[in-house]
Amino acid sequence: MTLMQEFTKGLWKEMPPFRLVLGLCPTLAVTTSAENGIGMGVAVVFVLTLSNILVSMMRHIIPKAVRIACFIVIAASLVVSLELLMQAYVYSLYEKLGIFVPLIVVNCIILGRAEAFAAKNGVAASIADGLGIGLGFTMALTFLGSLREILGNGTWFGMNLFGDAFEPFQIMVKAPGAFICLGLILAGMNCINRWQAHRTGTEPVSIGCQACGASCKSCQLQMAMPEDAKKGV
Amino acid sequence: MKDATPTLLLSMSAPPYWHCGRTVFKRSIDQLIALLPAAAMAVVNWGLPALRVMCLAMAVCVAVEAICCWAMDRKSTIDDFTAVVAGLLYAFMLPAGAPWWIVVIGAVSAMLFGKMLFGGHGNNPLCTPLIGWAVLFISFPVHMDPNIVQTATSFIDPLARLKYFGVAEANAIPVLDLLLGHQINALGAGQVGALLLGGIYLLVRGQIRWQIVIGVLIGAGFPFAYLQMTDPAANASAVFHMCSGSILLCAFFMATEPCTAPAVSAGMLCYGLTCGLMMFVIRHFGSYSDGAPFAVLVTSLLSPYFDMIRPKPFGVK
Numbered sequence: 028m029t030l031m032q033e034f035t036k037g038l039w040k041e042m043p044p045f046r047l048v049l050g051l052c053p054t055l056a057v058t059t060s061a062e063n064g065i066g067m068g069v070a071v072v073f074v075l076t077l078s079n080i081l082v083s084m085m086r087h088i089i090p091k092a093v094r095i096a097c098f099i100v101i102a103a104s105l106v107v108s109l110e111l112l113m114q115a116y117v118y119s120l121y122e123k124l125g126i127f128v129p130l131i132v133v134n135c136i137i138l139g140r141a142e143a144f145a146a147k148n149g150v151a152a153s154i155a156d157g158l159g160i161g162l163g164f165t166m167a168l169t170f171l172g173s174l175r176e177i178l179g180n181g182t183w184f185g186m187n188l189f190g191d192a193f194e195p196f197q198i199m200v201k202a203p204g205a206f207i208c209l210g211l212i213l214a215g216m217n218c219i220n221r222w223q224a225h226r227t228g229t230e231p232v233s234i235g236c237q238a239c240g241a242s243c244k245s246c247q248l249q250m251a252m253p254e255d256a257k258k259g260v
Numbered sequence: 261m262k263d264a265t266p267t268l269l270l271s272m273s274a275p276p277y278w279h280c281g282r283t284v285f286k287r288s289i290d291q292l293i294a295l296l297p298a299a300a301m302a303v304v305n306w307g308l309p310a311l312r313v314m315c316l317a318m319a320v321c322v323a324v325e326a327i328c329c330w331a332m333d334r335k336s337t338i339d340d341f342t343a344v345v346a347g348l349l350y351a352f353m354l355p356a357g358a359p360w361w362i363v364v365i366g367a368v369s370a371m372l373f374g375k376m377l378f379g380g381h382g383n384n385p386l387c388t389p390l391i392g393w394a395v396l397f398i399s400f401p402v403h404m405d406p407n408i409v410q411t412a413t414s415f416i417d418p419l420a421r422l423k424y425f426g427v428a429e430a431n432a433i434p435v436l437d438l439l440l441g442h443q444i445n446a447l448g449a450g451q452v453g454a455l456l457l458g459g460i461y462l463l464v465r466g467q468i469r470w471q472i473v474i475g476v477l478i479g480a481g482f483p484f485a486y487l488q489m490t491d492p493a494a495n496a497s498a499v500f501h502m503c504s505g506s507i508l509l510c511a512f513f514m515a516t517e518p519c520t521a522p523a524v525s526a527g528m529l530c531y532g533l534t535c536g537l538m539m540f541v542i543r544h545f546g547s548y549s550d551g552a553p554f555a556v557l558v559t560s561l562l563s564p565y566f567d568m569i570r571p572k573p574f575g576v577k
Binding site: 195197203207 | 399400403
């Protein structure tokens with residue numbers, strides 16, 4: 028794949044929260060407004076790109092047996108520096124995101140990309156991958172945040188959209204709204220993919236094991252199972 | 261040789277081969293008959309606005325179900341009347357003066373998120389009408405509070421009276437008033453006497469199981485009665501609690517919905533008791549004055565666990 032393809036795959040084909048269904052903790056928790064979504068997304072782009080670079084540069088030095096610990100140390104150092112930067116320059120956003128900034132350390136996307144991509148590819152490709160996936164994450168969070176803010180608060184980036192007569196649909200900015208929105212968006216994306224596949228006459232795009240990259244036994248186990256056992260019959 | 265084996269006509273089909281004649285449609289009709297007295301009492305007590313809310317809710321529920329069936333390319337299921345029952349039960353949870361758009365939003369959410377997205381009647385993990393109520397209650401607390409919506413009335417709100425004026429004031433309300441629905445409450449949930457009648461009809465017809473109803477009533481009533489026995493000056497009576505809020509509506513009509521309740525007797529009893537206890541806990545310790553609908557929602561999520569309580573199969577050691 029070219030660098031451009033590595034970059035663009037994160038924007039739709041492997042969009043983290045909606046296609047890979049990774050990093051759901053911040054996706055559900057901080058997207059009460061579009062601004063929070065964009066802030067969280069930019070923070071993740073920063074950590075993800077730098078962690079991809081560092082992991083990719085050190086991929087021959089890190090021993091296979093302790094690689095997860097090493098990835099976590101790299102991500103944690105980056106997050107600490109990000110926290111200090113946010114405290115210095117965008118303190119109000121830091122206050123709003125709260126505990127979810129330090130929690131970027133354990134964000135599945137950071138570890139997932141380090142393990143599945145940066146540990147196997149060169150620095151340039153890793154940068155493209157980190158930027159693409161990070162941008163996809165930002166877009167997803169901003170979209171979800173906009174949806175919830177517009178419906179649940181009647182505003183977008185703080186701008187009043189509907190005037191005073193609008194009664195906000197408050198459940199959308201509360202916890203259940205996040206699950207409802209995410210479920211509907213996932214259904215919508217599956218619908219679009221199926222429609223596209225139907226139009227071009229191909230199989231619906233499934234990200235499957237190729238994008239996951241991890242060598243988990245459960246997947247192989249599932250594949251070895253007969254067809255009706257998979258359906259849970 | 262060939263003639264020696266007689267030709268047998270064997271017809272093959274999938275079981276069950278025997279049917280008792282119960283259908284979803286008949287159950288729905290029974291439920292509607294049981295809800296009729298309460299609906300009539302609601303119109304008597306609240307006038308035409310109550311009728312407006314009930315009709316609108318039922319119409320929207322049926323329309324949403326029809327549209328969903330069409331969009332999902334399925335046989336329309338509106339002729340089993342479950343949507344009508346869900347709409348009426350949902351309307352019973354609303355104040356009579358609820359604006360039309362609230363009724364529509366709640367009815368659409370109830371049918372979409374409470375039923376059709378999971379695949380229709382029987383696949384819903386939670387009680388359909390309660391989903392619509394919960395969405396509205398969280399989103400529009402002001403429009404859902406009967407105390408704020410129903411200003412032009414001489415009735416009183418028993419739960420608000422208990423909360424803000426103390427036990428003596430609450431105990432002074434005659435029980436007959438509560439039974440006749442002379443209280444500020446959701447339009448159907450307040451018609452306690454009529455609901456009791458309808459519930460007993462359903463029990464007699466065998467459409468709902470006594471284990472769940474008795475479980476809920478004991479689970480909620482016993483703690484309240486115990487509290488009142490130990491300290492009558494600080495706690496209202498169990499009868500007062502049964503006749504206020506929506507405990508009776510939930511006990512007879514919501515908690516007993518077959519697709520969300522457990523399937524075996526012992527499980528049903530445990531389910532009912534848990535549900536009643538949750539009602540007591542939310543009402544006594546929580547910030548909501550009436551906790552019954554939330555209690556039913558939470559307990560429905562536990563019913564797979566209650567389903568694990570199974571009778572020993574016959575012939576197994």
